Each structure stands twice: as C-alpha cells, then as structure tokens.
Amino acid sequence: MTNNTRISVNVIGAGLAGLSAAKELAERGVYVRLFSVQASERAQSNLAEGGINACLDVMGENDTWIEHYEDTMKGGCYLADPDMVKNLTENAPEVVMEMDRLGVPFHRADGHIIQRNFGGQKKKRTTYAMSSTGKVLVVALIDAVRKYEHSGYVKRYPHHRFEKIIIKNSECVGVQIYDIYTHTRSVFEGPVIIACGGFNGMFPGLTTGTTANTGLAAAELFSQGIEFANLEFIQYHPTTTEITGKRLLISEAARGEGGRLFYIRADGSYCYFMEDKYGERGNLMPRDVISREMAMLGHQVYLNLMELTEDTWTNKLSDLRDEIMHYMSIDPKIQPVPVSPGIHYFMGGIKVDIGHHTNLTGLYAAGECACAYHGANRLGGNSLLGAIYGGQTAARSILADMADSLKNDYALSDGDITDYKYMSDADKKISSVIEHELANGLGIIRNGKSLQRAIDNINNSINNYIQSLDIAGEQQLSDELINRYRFAIAMLTSALERRESRGAHTREDYPDTLEEYRRTSVIKWSGKMFIQE
Amino acid sequence: MKKVLHIRRQKAGSNDAYWEDFIYEYKEADTVATALMTLPVVWEHSCLQKRCGACAVVINGIPRLACDTRLSSLKGQRVVIEPLRKFPVVEDLLVDRSSMMDKLREMELWLNDDAVPDGEKMAFEASKCLQCGLCLEVCPNFYVGGKFGGMAAMAPTARLLNKAPEDQQPELSKIYDQNIYEGCAKSLACRNICPAQIDIENLLVKSAAASIWKIFRKKRKI
Numbered sequence: 001m002t003n004n005t006r007i008s009v010n011v012i013g014a015g016l017a018g019l020s021a022a023k024e025l026a027e028r029g030v031y032v033r034l035f036s037v038q039a040s041e042r043a044q045s046n047l048a049e050g051g052i053n054a055c056l057d058v059m060g061e062n063d064t065w066i067e068h069y070e071d072t073m074k075g076g077c078y079l080a081d082p083d084m085v086k087n088l089t090e091n092a093p094e095v096v097m098e099m100d101r102l103g104v105p106f107h108r109a110d111g112h113i114i115q116r117n118f119g120g121q122k123k124k125r126t127t128y129a130m131s132s133t134g135k136v137l138v139v140a141l142i143d144a145v146r147k148y149e150h151s152g153y154v155k156r157y158p159h160h161r162f163e164k165i166i167i168k169n170s171e172c173v174g175v176q177i178y179d180i181y182t183h184t185r186s187v188f189e190g191p192v193i194i195a196c197g198g199f200n201g202m203f204p205g206l207t208t209g210t211t212a213n214t215g216l217a218a219a220e221l222f223s224q225g226i227e228f229a230n231l232e233f234i235q236y237h238p239t240t241t242e243i244t245g246k247r248l249l250i251s252e253a254a255r256g257e258g259g260r261l262f263y264i265r266a267d268g269s270y271c272y273f274m275e276d277k278y279g280e281r282g283n284l285m286p287r288d289v290i291s292r293e294m295a296m297l298g299h300q301v302y303l304n305l306m307e308l309t310e311d312t313w314t315n316k317l318s319d320l321r322d323e324i325m326h327y328m329s330i331d332p333k334i335q336p337v338p339v340s341p342g343i344h345y346f347m348g349g350i351k352v353d354i355g356h357h358t359n360l361t362g363l364y365a366a367g368e369c370a371c372a373y374h375g376a377n378r379l380g381g382n383s384l385l386g387a388i389y390g391g392q393t394a395a396r397s398i399l400a401d402m403a404d405s406l407k408n409d410y411a412l413s414d415g416d417i418t419d420y421k422y423m424s425d426a427d428k429k430i431s432s433v434i435e436h437e438l439a440n441g442l443g444i445i446r447n448g449k450s451l452q453r454a455i456d457n458i459n460n461s462i463n464n465y466i467q468s469l470d471i472a473g474e475q476q477l478s479d480e481l482i483n484r485y486r487f488a489i490a491m492l493t494s495a496l497e498r499r500e501s502r503g504a505h506t507r508e509d510y511p512d513t514l515e516e517y518r519r520t521s522v523i524k525w526s527g528k529m530f531i532q533e
Numbered sequence: 534m535k536k537v538l539h540i541r542r543q544k545a546g547s548n549d550a551y552w553e554d555f556i557y558e559y560k561e562a563d564t565v566a567t568a569l570m571t572l573p574v575v576w577e578h579s580c581l582q583k584r585c586g587a588c589a590v591v592i593n594g595i596p597r598l599a600c601d602t603r604l605s606s607l608k609g610q611r612v613v614i615e616p617l618r619k620f621p622v623v624e625d626l627l628v629d630r631s632s633m634m635d636k637l638r639e640m641e642l643w644l645n646d647d648a649v650p651d652g653e654k655m656a657f658e659a660s661k662c663l664q665c666g667l668c669l670e671v672c673p674n675f676y677v678g679g680k681f682g683g684m685a686a687m688a689p690t691a692r693l694l695n696k697a698p699e700d701q702q703p704e705l706s707k708i709y710d711q712n713i714y715e716g717c718a719k720s721l722a723c724r725n726i727c728p729a730q731i732d733i734e735n736l737l738v739k740s741a742a743a744s745i746w747k748i749f750r751k752k753r754k755i
Contacts, residue, residue, distance in 0.1 A: 243581075
C-alpha cells in the first residue's frame with residue numbers, strides 16, 4: 001500500500017515526543033493513532049523544569065549553534081553521533097521559535113525572549129518559563145494537536161497500553177494494545193513510533209520520573225529483538241531529594257540563577273567544593289561531574305539559594321520555591337536545601353539512526369526512549385529539545401519512507417492478537433529483587449565485581465524461582481517478568497562491558513577514558529544476549 | 534501511627550460499590566498516595582508531586598490530590614477515600630475523565646495562527662492547569678455533558694485569549710462567553726480547591742475583560 005494516505009501511523013506515548021510526531025504527521029495529512037496509558041497532562045514531560053536550549057543569540061553573547069553543538073558533544077563526552085547533534089543544534093532555534101508561535105509563555109523582557117545559564121554551556125541559551133518549562137510546552141502542543149483531533153487526523157487512545165509490536169517479514173507492521181478500562185486487546189496496523197519515555201520503572205522510587213513510566217514497553221521491545229544502545233549511561237541529577245515514593249528534582253535553573261553547592265566543614269564553615277575545584281562556573285559543571293564529586297565527598301551537600309535576588313524568586317523561580325517549601329518544609333530564601341544525586345534521565349535507549357529509524361523497518365523511536373543526542377551525559381535543557389525535534393524527525397522519516405520503502409500492506413485482524421501475561425504477585429517479588437540488584441550495580445560509581453555480582457544474583461533469583469515453581473523453563477513465567485529480567489541484564493552487561501570511565505559511567509576499576517571505547521555499545525536479545533564490541 | 538483507610542471500591546462501573554478497610558502504618562511524610570501505592574486498589578497516579586493531576590480523589594469528603602494530602606494532616610484515625618463523583622467510575626478510584634478533553638475539543642480550542650508575543654504572565658498562569666477535575670467536582674454549575682465547561686475549560690481558553698492573534702479574538706470571545714461566562718455563577722467554589730493554585734479570580738476577571746469588554750484587544754490596537 002505504498003504512498004497510501006489511508007495508512008495510520010501508530011504513536012506510542014503522548015508526551016512531548018509523541019505529541020510532536022503526531023502534529024508533524026497530521027500537518028502533512030497523515031492519519032495518526034496516539035496511544036497513551038494516561039492523558040498527555042500526566043506525561044513525564046510535564047515535570048521538566050529548567051528550560052529548552054537553542055542558540056537564539058538574544059543575550060548579547062554572540063552565541064552560535066556551533067557552540068551549542070560543541071557544548072553538547074563535549075558534555076556527552078564525544079559519544080553522540082556528531083551528525084545527529086549537528087542537526088539537533090542547528091535546528092534548535094526553529095524548534096523554539098515554533099513553540100513560541102504556538103503560544104508558549106517563554107520568559108520575556110520588553111517583549112523579547114530572555115535566556116538563562118545552564119550546566120555545561122558557556123553561554124546563556126536556555127529558554128524557559130519559570131521552572132515549569134516542560135509543562136507549558138506540553139500544554140501548547142496539546143492545543144496544537146487538538147486541532148487535528150477535531151479534524152480527524154489524530155485519533156487519541158488514552159488509557160491504552162502498548163503490549164508489543166507485530167512483526168511480519170522483518171517489518172514492523174503494527175502494534176498490539178491493551179485497553180486498561182475495558183481489559184480488551186486490539187491490534188492496529190501501520191508503522192510505529194515509540195515515544196514511551198525513559199526506564200524509570202526499572203528503578204521504582206529512585207527516580208525523579210513518573211510512576212506511569214513502567215519500562216514495560218522498552219523491555220518488551222528488547223525481548224522482541226530491537227537493538228538498544230548505551231544502556232550503561234544513566235544520569236544522576238546532582239540536586240534531588242527524597243520525598244515519599246520518589247525523588248524530587250530541584251531544577252538546575254536554581255544554579256543557573258546563582259545557586260551554590262556546599263558542605264559544612266567540621267568547624268561549621270561552608271565549603272563551596274565545586275567552586276574550589278572548578279572555579280566560578282563550578283556549580284554549573286555538567287551533571288555527571290557534579291554527581292560524581294558529590295558521591296566521592298562523603299558529606300551531606302546543600303544548595304545555597306539564599307543569595308538569589310528578590311526579582312529572581314518572584315519572576316523566575318517562584319514555582320520552585322513553592323515546591324521546596326511544600327515538600328521539604330524549607331524556605332530556600334532563608335535556609336540551605338539538602339540535596340543528593342538521584343536518577344533523572346536515561347541517555348541510552350532504542351538505537352536509532354539520524355532519521356530515528358530503529359533496526360527494524362517500520363519502527364521508529366524518539367524522545368527519552370531513544371539513544372540519540374546525549375552521548376555519555378545529557379546537558380540540562382537538551383531533553384525537551386531532543387524530544388520535540390526527535391518526534392518531528394521520526395515523523396518526517398515516516399513520510400519519506402511511506403513514499404518509498406515501507407510496504408505496510410498487511411491487514412491485521414483479531415487473529416493476530418497474541419497473549420501477554422502480566423506479573424503475578426509472586427513474580428513481583430522477584431522483580432523487586434531484580435530492581436534492587438540493578439540499583440546496586442548501576443550506582444554513580446561502579447566496578448566490575450559489583451556489576452558481575454548483580455548479574456549473578458539476578459540470574460540466581462530467576463533460576464531459583466523457576467525451580468521453586470517446578471516448571472520446565474522461563475517460557476512459563478509472565479512475559480512482563482521475563483522482559484524485565486532480560487532488560488535488567490542488558491543494562492548491567494552494557495555497564496560491565498564498558499571497561500572505561502566516561503560521562504555518567506564511572507568505573508572504579510577502569511578510571512580512565514579510553515579512545516578505543518569512544519563508540520556506541522549496542523545490545524540485542526535474540527535467543528541470547530548479543531553485545532556488539 | 535496507624536490510619537484506617539476506608540475505601541469505596543467497585544469492580545466496574547456497572548457493579549455495585551462496596552467499602553473496604555485497610556490498616557496502614559504511616560510515617561510523618563506519607564501521603565494518601567504513599568498508602569494507596571501499597572494497596573490492591575485501582576487508582577490513577579503518575580508524578581506524585583502535584584504536577585500532573587492524575588491522583589484526584591475525594592478524601593474525607595474533600596476533592597484533593599492523593600499525593601498532596603499528608604496522612605498526618607488528616608484528623609481522626611479513619612480516612613474515607615472515594616472516587617470523584619462527577620465522572621463515571623471505571624474501577625475502584627479510577628474514573629474516566631475523558632469528557633474534559635472532549636469538551637475542549639468541542640470548544641475548538643487551538644490557535645488558528647501564530648501567537649502574539651504578549652500576555653505571557655496570564656498564559657503561564659493558565660498553563661498551570663492540570664486537567665485534574667477537582668474544580669469541576671466542587672462546582673455547583675458544572676455537570677458532564679452540559680454547555681458550561683467549568684474552570685478546567687476556562688484555563689485553556691484563557692491561555693488562548695492571551696496568546697491568540699487579533700483576528701481570532703472575536704471567535705474565542707464567543708467561545709468564552711458561551712461555554713464559560715454564561716454558565717459561571719461566580720460561586721468561586723473552585724478558588725481554593727485548585728492544586729496548581731491558579732489565581733482563578735484574576736484569570737476570570739482578565740478573561741472576562743478580554744472576551745466581554747474587549748479590553749486586551751483595544752490595548753493591542755493602540
């Protein structure tokens with residue numbers, strides 16, 4: 001059915017990447033089914049705070065997109081694909097201006113957009129709205145997509161969970177979806193864009209993300225043979241705090257606006273350790289650098305926001321102050337805020353090329369679930385950009401492919417529906433063991449022994465579980481548990497096999513960055529684990 | 534410290550509801566959401582930091598976000614938790630709020646053309662809306678399927694009124710008049726219930742000024 005406009009594209013996830021892809025496709029007359037477990041208002045994109053990067057050169061610093069490119073490459077320890085980062089940074093101003101045209105209330109002075117400092121960047125190029133930038137971007141894109149919902153180009157499927165892709169003749173020809181309200185399964189034909197977000201659900205309670213993000217979609221795709229890349233790179237954001245059930249993010253904007261990190265010496269004086277070691281921009285070093293320093297300090301670290309001006313609190317960070325006061329019972333205007341690193345972002349993910357194609361024809365990925373722009377460490381302000389631009393790019397690739405290589409002439413029926421078993425209560429106990437071992441193995445500082453121990457412990461748990469159930473093999477376990485098991489082993493194996501330290505991956509036993517490892521690590525499941533050396 | 538969570542449960546919307554008690558031992562910082570996470574009860578949750586509006590329920594008779602309600606702040610040992618009442622129950626505390634999104638589609642709320650570089654402050658305030666539905670729960674004038682969209686429809690409209698180009702203003706004003714202004718009896722029951730703490734009164738006044746008395750438009754023309 002080449003070039004047939006009646007084909008609908010299936011977009012999995014209705015956060016920024018999914019909304020962006022849906023808008024791009026609908027604008028060009030392609031029908032879209034937009035699947036999400038919850039409404040877009042509940043997506044994790046809404047939690048992104050500090051801003052979105054683009055070289056608008058509005059701050060009188062002679063900024064250029066090339067410097068944005070260089071900062072992004074350097075921040076990612078030169079692991080990201082240079083051509084992809086070039087595309088991202090060169091197109092970033094257009095992405096931000098498009099959001100401006102959609103009515104995003106970016107911070108302005110005298111009618112002109114103002115940008116702020118952010119970590120790992122030499123110039124002010126982070127466009128923002130208080131510390132709720134993700135939220136205002138999502139709202140604007142929801143409105144923009146609503147127009148196409150009304151005209152019928154976008155059909156939303158809220159409360160629908162992705163279960164698996166359908167593969168025929170080595171092509172992704174559709175998806176199997178589970179309706180959470182009616183407990184029924186359906187299949188939908190057409191190419192698929194995965195925009196399911198990061199893998200927080202593999203680390204429950206330990207991330208700044210949402211509980212809606214279970215990691216189920218990514219784990220299933222891994223089991224279905226989709227290649228993943230750089231899974232060892234997990235960003236620990238330096239300024240988070242534990243609240244009930246999760247980690248609360250204290251936006252990097254707080255440091256962009258002048259916040260300083262310190263610990264208290266035995267004599268009661270403050271030690272501004274980042275400034276002492278890295279100079280005046282020490283508080284805005286990339287996140288991997290600060291988190292590593294904090295992990296090695298052995299002191300409780302605080303964020304000093306007491307020197308921020310009244311104008312900053314009122315016009316730039318009032319929402320952040322409200323949040324800190326509400327959840328920590330601390331007024332950051334007059335008290336230091338205790339902070340510690342927490343899992344915030346997954347640089348690795350589904351392996352995609354410059355057009356956001358995966359290794360399977362008909363399957364694309366964008367947003368945090370895709371390994372695209374951030375290399376070994378993501379710069380603050382690049383995730384919102386990567387999500388919107390990635391969604392657009394995947395959509396454009398589909399448009400090109402529909403006119404060219406995509407066959408997609410498969411009509412799916414109920415006969416294509418296959419079973420998908422969710423975890424039982426007993427399975428969940430084993431999953432907890434996996435999660436615990438995963439978190440132990442993939443801390444800020446890692447070593448080969450602890451990674452191998454985590455892998456062994458997980459394997460032992462699964463094997464003992466299988467024996468205790470007195471069943472023949474893992475095929476009889478739930479799909480969900482098998483997938484989580486394989487995906488966890490994939491993450492740990494990726495970390496074990498990278499015998500160097502780079503960005504967010506710090507190995508005690510291999511402290512140096514090695515040129516021979518300046519490459520993407522690719523891992524795949526096909527009956528057994530294959531890691532590309 | 535213990536609380537007894539008295540929860541209204543329902544296997545499906547068509548089944549009879551029943552009440553079930555769960556004893557929960559809580560810590561000082563625990564919220565109703567923390568407790569619900571441990572129970573075999575169906576409910577909607579996502580961010581756990583009142584930025585997404587998923588976990589809207591009725592707690593001791595008051596519509597609130599579960600993640601924004603500390604157990605230690607609730608008087609007495611018994612905590613009564615019910616689903617929102619204005620939306621159909623799917624299961625237990627999970628309700629179907631899709632009628633809110635349907636209403637926004639029906640109102641045709643989007644920008645026809647490029648936004649104006651103006652009105653950021655009010656547009657930001659309006660963008661804070663979580664679409665959680667708590668305001669609709671307490672509104673004496675709102676019912677699902679009615680013409681009046683409530684504050685959950687007012688906020689998105691207000692965002693557009695502040696950002697829409699000149700030639701879309703008359704159309705938006707009409708939408709505002711018919712779906713918000715004419716139905717709102719100004720009880721302001723929603724004022725203190727909004728978890729995003731939207732300055733509803735100010736937003737109402739400014740939006741009415743823009744749509745009814747065309748104040749923003751005249752100002753822009755100058």
